[in-house]
Amino acid sequence: MNISQRSFWAGVRAELPLLMGVVPFGMIYGVLALNAGLRPVAAQMMSSIVFAGSAQFITAQLVREAVPGTVIVLTIAVVNLRHMLYSASVAPYVRDLPMGWKILLSYLLTDEAYAVTILNYEKEGDAPSGHWFFLGAGLTLWISWQLSTAAGILLGTTLPESWPLDFALPITFIALIFPTLKDRPAIAAALTAGTVALFAHDLPYKLGLMLAGLLGILVGTVLEERKAPKGTL
Amino acid sequence: MSIWLVFLLGGILTFGMRFIFIYLLGRIEIPETLRRALRFVPPAVLTAIVVPELLVRSGQIDLSPSNFRLLAGMAAVLVAWKTKNTLLTILGGMLVLVLLELIF
Numbered sequence: 001m002n003i004s005q006r007s008f009w010a011g012v013r014a015e016l017p018l019l020m021g022v023v024p025f026g027m028i029y030g031v032l033a034l035n036a037g038l039r040p041v042a043a044q045m046m047s048s049i050v051f052a053g054s055a056q057f058i059t060a061q062l063v064r065e066a067v068p069g070t071v072i073v074l075t076i077a078v079v080n081l082r083h084m085l086y087s088a089s090v091a092p093y094v095r096d097l098p099m100g101w102k103i104l105l106s107y108l109l110t111d112e113a114y115a116v117t118i119l120n121y122e123k124e125g126d127a128p129s130g131h132w133f134f135l136g137a138g139l140t141l142w143i144s145w146q147l148s149t150a151a152g153i154l155l156g157t158t159l160p161e162s163w164p165l166d167f168a169l170p171i172t173f174i175a176l177i178f179p180t181l182k183d184r185p186a187i188a189a190a191l192t193a194g195t196v197a198l199f200a201h202d203l204p205y206k207l208g209l210m211l212a213g214l215l216g217i218l219v220g221t222v223l224e225e226r227k228a229p230k231g232t233l
Numbered sequence: 234m235s236i237w238l239v240f241l242l243g244g245i246l247t248f249g250m251r252f253i254f255i256y257l258l259g260r261i262e263i264p265e266t267l268r269r270a271l272r273f274v275p276p277a278v279l280t281a282i283v284v285p286e287l288l289v290r291s292g293q294i295d296l297s298p299s300n301f302r303l304l305a306g307m308a309a310v311l312v313a314w315k316t317k318n319t320l321l322t323i324l325g326g327m328l329v330l331v332l333l334e335l336i337f
Contacts, residue, residue, distance in 0.1 A: 017319045017323055020323060020327075042237070042240070045237075046240050049243070049244035050240060050244045050247055051244070052247050055243070055247065068234070069236075069238065069239045073242045073246065076243035077243070077246040077250070080246070080247045080250055081250065083247065083250040084250045085274050085278055086251065086274070086278075087250065087251050087254040087255050088254035088258075088267075088271055088274070089274040090255065091257075092258060092271070094255055095259045102252070102255050102256065105255070106251040107248055107251065115275070115279060119275070122272075164330050164331065164334065167286075167302060167305065167326070167327065167330055168327060170282070170283045170302075170306070171306065171322060171323050171326035172323055174306065174310055174313050174322060175309070175319040176319065177275075177279045177280055177283065178313045178317065180276040180279070181276055185273070186272070186276045189280075190277060192277070193276070193277035193281040193284075194280040194281065194283070194284035195284075197280070198284050199294075201285040201289045209282060212277070212280075214277075215277075216276070216278075216281065217270050217273040217277045218270075220270070221266065221270040225266070225269075
C-alpha cells in the first residue's frame, strides 16, 4: 500500500467511531423528512445536495410548517455559518491542491469530517498525503449519511426511542476536543466557547454556537498575543 | 419556490461557505493574527457543540445529578483524558448513560 492509500484508510478508520452517532441521526432524519411531507426521492436528495445534518432537520421542520422557500434557504445558510470557520481552518493545509480536490473536499467538509481531519493535520503537519486522509474521512461520512438516510426512508425508525444513540455524537466530540487543548490559550478558548454556548443555547438558528465559537477564538487569540513573543507552554 | 430550488440554493450556499476560504487562501493576503486565530477553531467550536448537548435538557440548563447526560459526559471526559482513545470514550460514556437510565 502506498502512502496515499495508507492515509486514505487512516481517514476512514478515524471516521468510523463517529458513525455510531451519525447513522441513527441519518435514519431519524429520513423518517422525519417523510413525516414532514417530503417525497422519498426529495428526502434522499436533500442528504446529497445540502449534506448538513442539523440544517436538514431544520429544513424538514420548516417544510412541514409550510414556511416560504426564501426563508428556508436563508435559514440553511445561517445554520451552516460555522462551516466558514472550518473552511478557514483547513485552508492552509489544502492550499496547494488542484482546484478539483479543493471543490471535492469543500463539499465533504462537515462537522464530523472536519473534527477528525483537523486533528490529523495538526498531528501530521503539512504531510503531502493529508488530503487523502481528509477524503477517506469525508467519503466515509458521506456514504454513511446517504445510506442511513435511505434506511430511515425505507424502514422507518426501527430504533427504540429509549436508546440514547443521539448521545453518541456529543461524546465523540469530547474525545476529539482533548487533543486540541494543547496550551492555556486553547483551554481558555474551549472554556469560553462552552460557557457562551450554554448561556446562548436558546438563540435561534444555531447562532449561539456561532457566537460561542467566535468568542472562544477571540479569547484564545488575545491570550496568545499577550504571551511573551517566544513563549510556548 | 419549488422544493428542488430550495435544496439547490441551500446546497449552493452551504457549499459556498465550506469552499470560500479554501478558495480565497493564496489569492488574498490573510493577516498574521487571523492566521494564528485559526488554531482555536477546533477547541472553541467543538466545545460549543458539546456543552449544550450535555447541560441543556428540554430547553433548560440542568446542572443537577438527575441530568444523566451530564454525568455520562463527565465520565467520557475522564476516559478521554486518561486513555486518549475515541472508541473507549464513546463506549465509556454510552455505558454510563445506559446504566444510569436502567438503574434509576
